[in-house]
Amino acid sequence: MKKLIIATRGSKLALWQSEFVKAELEKAHPGLEVELSVMMTKGDKILDTPLAKIGGKGLFTKELEEAMLRGEAHIAVHSLKDVPMEFPKGLKLGVITKREDVRDAMLSEKYGCLEELPQGAVVGTTSLRRRMQLLSLRPDLVIKNLRGNVNTRIRKLKEGEFDAIILATAGINRLGLASEVRYFSPISKEHIIPASGQAALGIEIVDDAEVEDLVSVLNDADAIVETMVERDFVTLLEGGCQVPIGVNAQVFGDFLHVKAIIGLPDGSEMISEAMSGTRADFVTLGKALAQKVIDKGAKELLERAEKIALSEIF
Numbered sequence: 001m002k003k004l005i006i007a008t009r010g011s012k013l014a015l016w017q018s019e020f021v022k023a024e025l026e027k028a029h030p031g032l033e034v035e036l037s038v039m040m041t042k043g044d045k046i047l048d049t050p051l052a053k054i055g056g057k058g059l060f061t062k063e064l065e066e067a068m069l070r071g072e073a074h075i076a077v078h079s080l081k082d083v084p085m086e087f088p089k090g091l092k093l094g095v096i097t098k099r100e101d102v103r104d105a106m107l108s109e110k111y112g113c114l115e116e117l118p119q120g121a122v123v124g125t126t127s128l129r130r131r132m133q134l135l136s137l138r139p140d141l142v143i144k145n146l147r148g149n150v151n152t153r154i155r156k157l158k159e160g161e162f163d164a165i166i167l168a169t170a171g172i173n174r175l176g177l178a179s180e181v182r183y184f185s186p187i188s189k190e191h192i193i194p195a196s197g198q199a200a201l202g203i204e205i206v207d208d209a210e211v212e213d214l215v216s217v218l219n220d221a222d223a224i225v226e227t228m229v230e231r232d233f234v235t236l237l238e239g240g241c242q243v244p245i246g247v248n249a250q251v252f253g254d255f256l257h258v259k260a261i262i263g264l265p266d267g268s269e270m271i272s273e274a275m276s277g278t279r280a281d282f283v284t285l286g287k288a289l290a291q292k293v294i295d296k297g298a299k300e301l302l303e304r305a306e307k308i309a310l311s312e313i314f
């Protein structure tokens, strides 16, 4: 193969991620030409509705997948946390890359960190996972919806609509945006558990051995182990992004630890659990943790969370 085509969204973060993969592939395979094919997805067009209401995951990938299935592109680079668990026939998850910083972060023009936010401060996020964990720490906060790509969200912060906003540290670091705001403060995983797959890239590929072989140089063993555990956990809970689920696994040498939290969007009821094992347990640990929270009533709680999310919040 001489030329590999990457289907990509046009947002700054998507372009950064696709350019990164292009550069890495061209470095690993001298002589290979990699080209970006930029397209709009439904998720890029609908900017004013919370994602939980319009179907969430899949919204940002469908058009890219269609291009691959038509043979117009070979791969698509996604933030793994936005990648659905199942793929259309003919496509698969070919690569999981090394993770950036997995933590969420608080950005503000006025306050240095969560602890400094005054009573009743207005915090922007549309993620139910972030809303739940923020309100459980600080029930006094006022959570306001905030959509749009990373750059749009920072612009809205600077326009003064919010005292602070919450974004993934990975996106800020990749785009080099930390200096755009006065305060940028990553939030400890003890306070906010990140989303499944956060900070890794997932490369979706056409089911073709040559393509798979070319892109496989970007696989990261630790990221594969960690995100497998996280994705298994979410799959067993049948949680889309309409439901508040935080789950994060981390390997330390041969040791593997995972913790998760699920609950109601206002943080008033939550189930939180953790488990440890060895690295080799990565095939079972996510499922085992899911069973543990299911035994504590997680499915019923998530059903209530979903009803509340769809009816009351937005």
Ligand SMILES: NCc1[nH]cc(CCC(=O)O)c1CC(=O)O
Binding pocket: 079, 080, 081, 082, 150, 166, 167, 168, 169, 170, 171, 197, 198, 199, 200, 201
């Ligand atoms: N939901 C959108 C999204 N998908 C991936 C990232 C950031 C990068 C990453 O987590 O890999 C973001 C923005 C955000 O949540 O702040």
